[in-house]
Amino acid sequence: MKSIKVIITLFICLLIPLTIGGISGFATATSIKGWYVTLNKPWFNPPNYLFAPVWTCLYVLMGISLFLIWRSSKIQSRNNALFIFAVQLSLNFIWSFLFFKFNWPGVALVEIVLLWISIVLMIIFFKRINKTASFLQIPYLLWVSFATMLNAAIWYLN
Numbered sequence: 001m002k003s004i005k006v007i008i009t010l011f012i013c014l015l016i017p018l019t020i021g022g023i024s025g026f027a028t029a030t031s032i033k034g035w036y037v038t039l040n041k042p043w044f045n046p047p048n049y050l051f052a053p054v055w056t057c058l059y060v061l062m063g064i065s066l067f068l069i070w071r072s073s074k075i076q077s078r079n080n081a082l083f084i085f086a087v088q089l090s091l092n093f094i095w096s097f098l099f100f101k102f103n104w105p106g107v108a109l110v111e112i113v114l115l116w117i118s119i120v121l122m123i124i125f126f127k128r129i130n131k132t133a134s135f136l137q138i139p140y141l142l143w144v145s146f147a148t149m150l151n152a153a154i155w156y157l158n
Contacts, residue, residue, distance in 0.1 A: 006071075013070060014063035020089055021059040024096035025052065031100035042153035058143060061136045062089070068133040069126055081125040088118035105155040112148050119144055 032048055066085060072078045091114055099108035119141045127134035 013067035
């Protein structure tokens with residue numbers, strides 16, 4: 001019975017970021033063929049087909065990290081880490097709407113900086129509990145760093 005509970009917990013931990021990502025991805029997908037096409041983009045803008053698989057991998061890594069933290073016995077540290085996880089995931093979700101749905105790259109730029117800070121904090125909080133969970137978030141931090149530069153360049157060029 002315990003192994004079934006572990007599998008269900010892992011499934012839920014994966015489902016949370018993948019669902020949030022799927023919803024924000026839908027908001028993104030509907031705008032990519034419209035407003036986004038008309039924007040001036042920097043030379044380092046990757047092709048559109050790259051975003052979905054990268055984000056899917058990052059959401060899976062988030063889910064695995066969430067699972068590792070959720071199973072921790074360090075109650076207060078775990079609760080703090082889960083809170084910052086929820087904050088960063090909320091900011092991640094909101095960014096897609098600000099940038100793609102509302103076409104506000106300047107506001108999205110401010111928001112993605114807050115997202116970047118929350119990811120750094122999440123890594124710090126996770127590291128206190130489970131180093132693997134924190135290291136799994138390094139690709140996410142690197143991708144959001146790149147996305148921040150891309151957001152800034154698009155805002156500047158337009």
